[in-house]
Amino acid sequence: MAASMQIRRSSASLRGEDSLIRKLPVVSKYIDTTTCIGCKACEVACQEWNDLKVVKTEQTGTYQTMPTLHAEYWNLIKFSEHDLGDSLAWLMRKDQCMHCADPGCLKACPAPGAIVQYANGIVDVNPDKCIGCGMCQTGCPFDVPRFHEKTAKMSKCSLCVDRVEVGLEPACVKSCPTGCLHFGTKEAMLELADTRLLQLRANGFTNAAVYDPKGVGGTTVVTVLAHGDHPEWYGLPKDPHIPLGVRFAKSILKPLGLIAIFGAVAGMFGHYLRSGPKEPHEPPPGGADQSGTTKETRP
């Protein structure tokens, strides 16, 4: 968490969106899955720069370091294999936080300021504010945030925001030997992707596409897929959205619930003003009305 960056949006904030004084260009990481050789240099660079502890690798019979992301492993080259009939597709995709323009984690987070989106589009966890509830993992359409057992906080890729804010590229990009990773403004990265798509299509990958799903407002990480019509082959959801349950709870139930609670209090108060208390109005039994020694209602 680099506190010196301008914040565009903050979790559990009643403030409206986008209160920026100065507009900054949105940055982007370009991932070309077609030129990734699965060397894992980016995984090592990520561990090293972010000072993450060694996580035990797990061999599952593929070219993948471990089955899934981990609280101390934010960047994982996912491997999958597809029989295309006459040939075999070996697909390597760099799995990490997608830094959505409309982040589900940020929407789901109940702790003010625990997840922020900086002016340049990077989505980051602020461990100081994080309460470790895990809601962000439920809100994420890509299942990225992970609970850290030791710190009891959530953690995920920060797009090396501490490097980016001083003008450096993320550690993974710096380490990539094949040039399949690039970093720059989103505009520039989409241009680069378009150039690459032309090449891929000329080479026979007619369905090649850029993965920049509109359902989450686009992602700060843009991914070039040779089989763009089948993002699920790469382990990517076809049309990701913030989960319905999270949107329903945050956008509909919350305002309705506040109306219900304050309405109930106001309703009871109004009822008292109109009807007052219900008290006995009959003469008390046993002739106490004559003696006057017995009170029928409590003070």
Add this chain to the structure above:
Amino acid sequence: MSEIAPHAVSAGDPAVIAARTQEDVAVGNEIVRHRLSSRVMHWTVALAFMLTLITGMPIWTPIFSWMAFLVGGLHVCRWLHPWSGAAFFVGMLWMLIHWLASMKLAEVDKKWLSPTAIIKYLNYPETDQQTGKYNGGQKLFFYVVVIDAVLLFATGFVLWWPSFFPQAVREPSIPLHDIAFLLFVVSIIGHVYLGTAAFPGTFGSMMRGTVTRAWARLHHPKWYRDVTGDKRS
């Protein structure tokens, strides 16, 4: 049933104090409505509920962030809310066992099974002379809060330990926990209002255990007749 004449003793009389550990007995002008164990149970559940409420509301929306400061911040809430919620759930099970037998719906309570029943009730109609110790609304409230507590605990358990549940279980748990919470809070707002400001003497029944004969005749006529033997309706 007491042999003491209605006005021979007052609220502070030793006979009344002694009777407060019993239930459904008339001592002088006082009738013991809730024995000591009922009151301890009620306030245990209420305390656990209040603690769960003030630690849950700031997690629900930052409008109630200030509640978090009462327990030391949102981080404490994340830890305390599930535990006090579990205590509240156990308390509700205690309540279920303690009061279930008293909550069987009688014929006179059936008219409460209408959505407008509570509106009619708030217009202060004459109490049905067959109304027993608990009216239909109180019985329905009992079932609603017990069932709601089960829903709160089931969804809350998922939110407590998200790592143990798949996305398909975690996702619906968030809105379901909210719906169950809202149903509970709105019910409790009504419960607190009716139990204090709206019906004077009711709060005392849960504090000191006793109500006056007049209160009993007004709100629970059949219970009054059963306890006192007074046949007037």
